[in-house]
Amino acid sequence: MHSTNPLTPTAAQHTGLDSEAAFREAVRTFCLHELPQGLKDKVHGNLFLNKQDNLEFLHALHRRGWAAGHWPRQYGGCDWTPLERFIFEEESTLNGAPWLIPFGVNYVGPVIYTFGSPAQKERFLPPILASTEWWAQGYSEPGAGSDLASLKTRAVRQGHVYRVTGQKIWTSYVQWADWMFCLVRTSDEGRPQQGISFLLIDMRTPGITIRPIRTMDGCHHVNEVFLDEVEVPVENLVGEEGCGWHYAKFLLGNERVLAAETGRSMRQLRHLQRLVRERAGGDGVNLPEFERRLHGLQLQLHVLRAFCLETARNMSAQESAGVQASIMKIRGSELQQAISEATMDWLGTSATVYDPALVHGQQVASQLGPPETAGAVREYLHGRASTIYGGSNEIQRNIISKAELGL
Numbered sequence: 001m002h003s004t005n006p007l008t009p010t011a012a013q014h015t016g017l018d019s020e021a022a023f024r025e026a027v028r029t030f031c032l033h034e035l036p037q038g039l040k041d042k043v044h045g046n047l048f049l050n051k052q053d054n055l056e057f058l059h060a061l062h063r064r065g066w067a068a069g070h071w072p073r074q075y076g077g078c079d080w081t082p083l084e085r086f087i088f089e090e091e092s093t094l095n096g097a098p099w100l101i102p103f104g105v106n107y108v109g110p111v112i113y114t115f116g117s118p119a120q121k122e123r124f125l126p127p128i129l130a131s132t133e134w135w136a137q138g139y140s141e142p143g144a145g146s147d148l149a150s151l152k153t154r155a156v157r158q159g160h161v162y163r164v165t166g167q168k169i170w171t172s173y174v175q176w177a178d179w180m181f182c183l184v185r186t187s188d189e190g191r192p193q194q195g196i197s198f199l200l201i202d203m204r205t206p207g208i209t210i211r212p213i214r215t216m217d218g219c220h221h222v223n224e225v226f227l228d229e230v231e232v233p234v235e236n237l238v239g240e241e242g243c244g245w246h247y248a249k250f251l252l253g254n255e256r257v258l259a260a261e262t263g264r265s266m267r268q269l270r271h272l273q274r275l276v277r278e279r280a281g282g283d284g285v286n287l288p289e290f291e292r293r294l295h296g297l298q299l300q301l302h303v304l305r306a307f308c309l310e311t312a313r314n315m316s317a318q319e320s321a322g323v324q325a326s327i328m329k330i331r332g333s334e335l336q337q338a339i340s341e342a343t344m345d346w347l348g349t350s351a352t353v354y355d356p357a358l359v360h361g362q363q364v365a366s367q368l369g370p371p372e373t374a375g376a377v378r379e380y381l382h383g384r385a386s387t388i389y390g391g392s393n394e395i396q397r398n399i400i401s402k403a404e405l406g407l
């Protein structure tokens with residue numbers, strides 16, 4: 001795939017396309033000169049990235065003034081349009097940048113500058129921009145994932161504090177976090193959505209226990225978080241008590257804008273194309289048939305990119321992508337999985353041997369096949385989750401059928 005625009009431009013679009021191309025070039029230059037080579041090598045090798053790796057990327061963005069490109073200028077952003085945001089995500093991922101872990105800059109930051117108090121904006125936004133504080137998202141609970149409104153973690157107000165008790169689950173990278181934004185139940189009155197509030201919890205507060213969950217790639221991405229009478233100052237309530245569902249939906253709207261992850265799919269597909277070109281792997285594979293399969297994947301990616309670009313061009317910064325975001329999430333995650341499945345088929349038996357030590361940068365004698373095999377297996381195993389997190393694909397289909405078919 002080339003990173004040129006797949007849409008045929010009309011004459012009126014030419015100026016816009018020139019500035020799009022210039023912006024792409026600026027992102028490529030940033031990746032070439034300002035991202036550490038060691039980090040890019042890890043990303044291209046699909047190795048596990050630790051907190052320090054992620055911070056190297058975030059600090060490079062901060063130095064370039066792009067820590068929060070899509071935020072309004074008044075809060076330290078660049079007022080990027082949805083299209084610029086899409087191009088940044090695609091082009092940077094393609095050129096060796098890691099997935100931007102979204103909890104601070106993409107999720108809680110916009111909630112705070114939209115609904116937070118002046119004191120909260122002053123306290124929390126600068127460390128998000130500078131990546132000096134790490135955030136985690138405490139939404140899901142056992143029994144409250146897709147049906148988030150049934151969450152049970154309770155916050156009881158006593159004077160100047162809330163006392164929070166309950167359990168969160170699947171909390172990504174909370175083991176690195178200084179803060180967690182959390183949905184809690186403050187009332188049982190009315191519809192379940194009405195009794196939910198949005199709290200900012202300092203992870204150093206007594207009463208918090210984190211228990212790791214090791215996923216099938218052998219890595220530590222997610223956790224359980226137990227909260228036992230955790231005291232949270234009332235000034236850490238965002239907006240109004242009982243309105244947390246509204247802020248949570250606003251946040252999820254932002255969450256799905258970039259859901260297609262076309263840059264990641266382009267990178268993985270190029271990687272597979274290179275393995276095929278170099279005949280690295282492929283034992284027993286029918287080559288013409290496999291190449292037809294690759295062309296099919298390339299075509300799907302081309303169509304998805306065209307759809308994303310069209311959607312992003314037609315969106316204003318204030319809009320959420322609505323049903324289009326659900327389509328991007330479904331198609332993007334399915335394509336990622338299809339590419340990684342094809343990679344496993346190409347690598348064949350060598351992909352059946354996997355030692356997670358390899359994706360943590362340790363030398364192990366056991367790996368078969370080309371050197372990239374362990375990373376490719378990790379990508380395949382972890383990629384199983386992409387149709388679940390951020391709202392499962394079944395839930396996205398429900399959203400589409402409700403909006404388009406009124407079901």
Ligand SMILES: Cc1cc2nc3c(=O)[nH]c(=O)nc-3n(C[C@H](O)[C@H](O)[C@H](O)COP(=O)(O)OP(=O)(O)OC[C@H]3O[C@@H](n4cnc5c(N)ncnc54)[C@H](O)[C@@H]3O)c2cc1C
Pocket residue numbers: 136137138139140141143144145146147169170171172173221222385388389390391392393394395398
């Ligand atoms: C790797 C990973 C990272 C995550 N990170 C975080 C995080 O940082 N913070 C956080 O809060 N959460 C996180 N999550 C949780 C994620 O948001 C939930 O897993 C997701 O919302 C699904 O909820 P569930 O796991 O409870 O499954 P359930 O809701 O129990 O769903 C089980 C199955 O039933 C289907 N289903 C459920 N309801 C319906 C319906 N109405 N119609 C059709 N099908 C339905 C689902 O699609 C799914 O296939 C993460 C999850 C994963 C896998």
